Amino acid sequence: MATDQQEQAPATAPARPAADRPIPSVWARPRRPRREQPVLSREQIVSAALDLLDADGLEALSMRKLGARLNAGATSMYTHVSTKDELIELVVDEVYGEIEVPAADGSADWREAAARCAHGLRTTILRHPWLAPALGGLGLTQLGPNAMRLSEGLLALFEAAGLPVDEADLAVSALSAYVIGVSISEAAWLTTVARSGRTEREWFRDLWPAAEEATDERPQLRAQYASLPDRDPRETRDEKFAYGLQRVLDGLATRITDGPAAGA
Numbered sequence: 001m002a003t004d005q006q007e008q009a010p011a012t013a014p015a016r017p018a019a020d021r022p023i024p025s026v027w028a029r030p031r032r033p034r035r036e037q038p039v040l041s042r043e044q045i046v047s048a049a050l051d052l053l054d055a056d057g058l059e060a061l062s063m064r065k066l067g068a069r070l071n072a073g074a075t076s077m078y079t080h081v082s083t084k085d086e087l088i089e090l091v092v093d094e095v096y097g098e099i100e101v102p103a104a105d106g107s108a109d110w111r112e113a114a115a116r117c118a119h120g121l122r123t124t125i126l127r128h129p130w131l132a133p134a135l136g137g138l139g140l141t142q143l144g145p146n147a148m149r150l151s152e153g154l155l156a157l158f159e160a161a162g163l164p165v166d167e168a169d170l171a172v173s174a175l176s177a178y179v180i181g182v183s184i185s186e187a188a189w190l191t192t193v194a195r196s197g198r199t200e201r202e203w204f205r206d207l208w209p210a211a212e213e214a215t216d217e218r219p220q221l222r223a224q225y226a227s228l229p230d231r232d233p234r235e236t237r238d239e240k241f242a243y244g245l246q247r248v249l250d251g252l253a254t255r256i257t258d259g260p261a262a263g264a
Helices: 004-008 042-056 063-069 084-096 110-127 131-137 145-161 165-196 200-214 219-230 233-258
Strands: none
Touching: 042 063, 042 084, 063 084, 084 131, 084 145, 110 131, 110 145, 110 165, 110 233, 131 165, 145 165, 145 233, 165 200, 165 233, 200 219, 200 233
16 A cells, blocks of 8 residues: 555656757757856857867867866856757857858859859868768757858848749758768768878778779779779869769759749
8 A cells, every 4th residue: 555655746747848848959048147257258168169179079079178178167168058069059150150151242143152152161061070970960050140141141142143032042952952961971081081090092092902893893983993093082072072063053053044933
């Protein structure tokens, strides 16, 4: 028989409805009241986290390590961030500030401006290889000021080129998806090569005997692989990225030149 204490114990509280739960994003939560003399500023925290990520990668980042780097306890950072994911959101947006935002000067030069922005995004991802898994695996909410500035600039560019508002948004998504998708794979590849202690040329040279055997009955692949050890791998990567980017822009050009109804 249950005791009185057991009978009077409160039932487990029901789970909060999904609509009442806060969105897990630094951009969605209210800011805590500022201290009169905060131990650390948001800028100091983000700068130190960026240095740590560039030096050691995403796996090395923790609130404890960051606190040690700043000579401060982890709790001193909680005024600005509550979790590691929130911290990464802030650093990602800081990195987005490195990307040139295209100017919407008119329809004539939209393609060149979009290409410069695309190359800038790729360069930024390759400069900060940890950004690849962050963008690919954390589901970041892109509401930071620099991300919003970039999105706004691209929207204005495609609208000035002649796309209606709703299609300009689709154009931004298509361009961003291509650049981020290719660059994430490229950054992962470069990280793998770097960890091996080899250069890209050395990697292809050492891999060639296995590739030669694997492509023995595949003449098209064999011909392609045979040229790799003699080519500059970076030039090859640049060429492939530029080719794909131009084909994406070709598709958008048909919509801008012929009008939205042409490809509907």
